[in-house]
Amino acid sequence: MLELRLVQGSLLKKVLEAIKELVTDANFDCSATGFSLQAMDSSHVALVALLLRSEGFEHYRCDRNLSMGMNLNNVSKMLKCAGNDDIITLKADDGSDTITFMFESPNQDKIADFEMKLMDIDSEHLGIPEAEYHAIVKMPSTEFARICKDLSSIGDTVVISVTKEGVKFSTRGDIGTANIVCRQNTTVDKPEEATIIEMQEPVSLTFALRYMNSFTKATPLSSTVTISLSSELPVVVEYKIADMGYIRYYLAPKIEDDEDMKPE
């Protein structure tokens, strides 16, 4: 028996929006600790990991571990039927092949039930080792989204290089090149507007902007984004979900060759 009650229903809607562009089908794993998802995109270049801890739910009951395969587009369709202020409750019976979404309006005068069929999805769970990252950049998520969007209009890949000066996003395309440098900036009124760079050693990696732009679909979930870089490791783009958990994207870097653009 599974029963999760989330007061802030819009959060689930945002989560789905943040994932469904990258992944079409995925298993949602429920355990006593929380509600999680891990999935790779179809080309096995990016991986998304979602965690919503049980403490974040108003009511969380999960009798035994459960993996529910869902088509994310269908989930999104269901959730679109929920109002932004609605309370969302997920219910599933043991051994059932359906999941029920219940939407309650804030003043309880409207209650809607949506039952969705589950699907069997073969998925490989990847072990993600804990790693020390050479550089960790924390910046406003909207800023990051803007950079990715702007750069993708010029080139296909972005070189993210972190030096003690700051973090530089650069691209090159048919029409020209672009470089965007963000310096460390902690002197801001609101902490979420700060750009904080923690660097052990300089790092420079190349990524496909297409994926980065998919990641920025999570921008509504958090006002800040954390980008962790290490040479020889996938970048981690993390959006914290307040009081509940996170959504993390892992993206394998592009292997640079000589002629590839490297920051000078």
Next chain:
Amino acid sequence: MAVGEALALLPQIEALVSDKLQVVSYKWLSRNFSLTSNYAKRLLQEFVDKHGSELEVIYTLSGWLKNSPQNYHIKLASGLKLAEVKQEYIDNCSVQVYSVQACIPKDPALLWNAEFVQAEELFNQPLTAENCLRDNRYCGVSNSFVKRTVDGKSAGATPHPMNLMGATTHSKTNTVSKISLVQPLEQGQVGQSAKLGVKPSTLETSSDKSNNPAPENFDRTDKSDFVKEATSAAQANKKKGQSEKTSSASSGSLANLWGRASTKLKPSTPAIDTDKAVPKAASTAEAQICAREAADASGSDDDDGHQINYKRESNGGSNRKRKFIMDLSDDDGDEENVVNLASPDPPTKPVLDCTHHVDHLVSGKNNLGLEKIKKDTSETWQDNGSERDSSSTRGVFLQKISENPVSEGLVVKVQKDAVGSASTSPQRRKVIKTRVDERGREVTEVVWEESEVDTKNSEKKNTAGDHGNRPPMVNKAPASSNSALSNAANKAGSKKTAKGGGKDNKQGNILSFFKKV
């Protein structure tokens, strides 16, 4: 160029000015219609005399200023301010029409825009191409820095574009600081002013005959003194003008003006020869046509854009004649207006330097006609295994009937080619493609599209051939109908490789970092 023929330009100028709102300056006119610059000025003067009331005129005044007599000055002045500016000059300055336009542009740069675009195009032509900028053949300025190549053949000797630019920009600046150009320039002006006298008289005689007489309330006061003086000697001058015209035409090398002769000169002929060579091998009734069409939506410089190379191949095999009238498809509405209102006689427009010029001719309707021809040919078209074959079938080579340049029709001689079974013939169809070129103009092209992969090959080959063989067209839309295709293909290809995403070799795989549990 005969006077009558030149007069036929007037309606075209009117069309350009009133319909396309283009600034028509004498320089533009000179290059576009292959006139000498002096003649172009006279033509404009004539035009102003005729239509002066309907449009705005910018005059060039040149002479010695009262307040700085040591410098020779050239100033531009609008018709309204002409008298005022004239006061600044000592005694008699030379007054010529610089440009005509529908209204005085707010930004003076607009005055210069059309001719700049034109000059840019001319300069962008390959070095081997002869054009009137490179050989400077229409330049009215003569001095030791400006080399003029009267004979088209010697154009390869790299004239001095820089000097030429200097000379052309010269008259643009309002106040010209003194340089060595000054003296010759003055001479040039004097000469011109004498010739200018021709205009009024020729105008008056011709305007009666003119098909669409314009209200003749031109303002005589605008005319400078010398014009009036010269009227008396109109007859003599007229003759002079004519002879000058013919000489200018011949100096431009007839071969350059008319597509036919120049087998040796013309860059386009090699292509034809190859065409011919192929058909010779097999000689059944297969039509081989190569057509190039340009459609250029933009108004300003489209006369260049409208260039079409056409060539008629008289081959012994079967001389099927077809009437072929071309009209620019995307300008349909425009052109019709032009025809109705201003009635320019498109074929009378002289060619620009050595390329053969079909003006405003390709229309949708006639495209159909062309397509029809094309279909005929494609039915029997055989893939000889020769790519050249396919490339040469790509278009229609037309040649204007040079004996009768005024005729509206063009005769296409359909070239017969080796034939095979229709079964082997690739499917092709005519496709209208619209793209935006590097200058931001919308270019609509009619291209042949083939399903086969070999299209690309032949396309490429064709383009290469074009670049090599017919330099003057390289920048032109028609030529690029092929090159554009291949460009597009290339681009697509490169995009694919660049965007390969997951399949990209350089893209790492997440599975190589994280192990399955």
